[in-house]
Amino acid sequence: MTYLVTGANGGFGGLALNFLKELVPQNKIYALVRSEEKGAALKEAGFNVRIGDYSTIDSMKSVLQGIDRLLFVSGAPGNRQAEHENVVKAAKEVGVSYIAYTSFADADHSTSELAADHIFTEKVIEESGIAHTFLRNNWYLENEMPIIGQALTSSKFVYAAEAGKVGWALRREYAEVAAKAVAGTTYPAILELSGEPITYAELAEALKVATGKDIEVIASDDQGFVDNLVAGGLPQPVAEMFLSFQHDIKNDQLDVYSDNFAEALGRPLASRVAALKELLK
Missing domain, CATH: 3.40.50.720 (NAD(P)-binding Rossmann-like Domain)
Known part of the structure; x- marks a missing residue:
């Protein structure tokens, strides 16, 4: 093979x-x-x-x-x-x-x-x-590094997705299931690989715990979200692309619950605090 x-x-x-x-x-x-x-x-x-x-x-x-x-x-x-x-x-x-x-x-x-x-x-x-x-x-936690990085620099976690939820997990967790699939593990034709869907406000609280930092959580409008990322060094077009992701999330495009992921891995996903600590090492 x-x-x-x-x-x-x-x-x-x-x-x-x-x-x-x-x-x-x-x-x-x-x-x-x-x-x-x-x-x-x-x-x-x-x-x-x-x-x-x-x-x-x-x-x-x-x-x-x-x-x-x-x-x-x-x-x-x-x-x-x-x-x-x-x-x-x-x-x-x-x-x-x-x-x-x-x-x-x-x-x-x-x-x-x-x-x-x-x-x-x-x-x-x-x-x-x-x-x-x-x-x-669903969505790699790594995708949020521009938001997280700016939050750690400015002490302000700024998002524009309102109460939209995301099934974040670490890229390595998705990649491990992919490797198992191609190696021959028997999986169904469709695997919905989503962590427990949570909001950005919940992610920000986990970030506070993971880092011990006092971070202000700001539910922003679109312009404020883009301005915050640009202030952190992201080019304007890239910041606007991240805003489009926020719109999708606000519209519940990533609010997908499934227990497929833990079953496919054969163990629970990393907790949100543990995942953030791993990401920020």
Whole structure:
């Protein structure tokens, strides 16, 4: 059996590779990177490296030749639907037997703009007939570092999502389930991977406990939220992107409860305080 992880240079893909090598023989693991240079460290760490990207079917056919099980980490927004379709079509043509795909929370019911590409990709995978697991990842706690970092600097935790809730968990927890899936653990076709949904106000209280700092919690309007992130050094367009996430959360796009995550891990998720302490080490 052979295994390939895409996005191998990314934070998620790198974590998944390290979990995967504990579950299957490392000489059977392949990592997809865009260039020899980007694959050098992975080669040195003992992984097989393949060079290519999602841009053409031919590139992906070459990458996936001889691969049995694929961890398909979603690409960057932009031309994502066409690129993802290339991956799935190539996988079908060369005989990949299983795909674990990193999707979006409650994708088939979501109205978030972030969900559209994932809904499309899930459909393409289903229509391919390839056995699969959709890893519907909620939200990485790491995504909140601009807000958390600015809170620790300014002593003000500023958010604009009102009472919207998020099923935060650590990236490593999502990546561990992904590795287990591609390694052959029997999972259902859809895994809703969400922690216990909580509000930003609750997250801020956990941050106070985790750090021992006296932090003012501010439920802000949109402009105040953006201004706070810009004051912390984030470029205006990036701050506005984070505001769009706040809008999704305010509209309950990540308020998804499921016990799938702990079951898939085989243990409880890290508590919110423990997770924050780990993140801030």
